[in-house]
Amino acid sequence: MVLQEFRFVEIGRVAFIAYGKEKGKLCVIVDVIDQNRALIDGPCTGVAKQQLNFKSLHLTQFKLNIPRSVRTGTLKKQWEKEKLTEKWEQSTWAKKIAQREKRTSMSDFDRFKLMKAKQSRNRLISREVIKLQKQIKKQPPKVKKIRKRVSKK
Known part of the structure; x- marks a missing residue:
């Protein structure tokens, strides 16, 4: 049985902005304005309080316990209390984004060095695999012992 984590649109849900200038x-x-828009705020990431369409938000697993229409200062205190920035940086989602940005910023020479490093790693791995395969071939096959049944009479 696999437990699924549901991410609902709710007050205090942390979201990643996927489109737009932010x-x-x-x-x-x-706060939730209507079925298409939400009032968002990001005091520690430089996002001003504004309304945004749900289509441009990707909901994360993180949630803050805050009341509706909370002020920016209170939200900032709660954000820092929960250490949300550190939690985000430790998540696999943030690591993938950082890795993607790192790869896009690579120069041709960096990509070439990466290719050569992968080739040498793969050569070492294939050599070790070949050695192990040869060792297995040299070993004699294991013979199963057949037990004879002794009748008790």
């Missing part, structure tokens, strides 16, 4: 930043849903 793309790539974290924010918190402060």
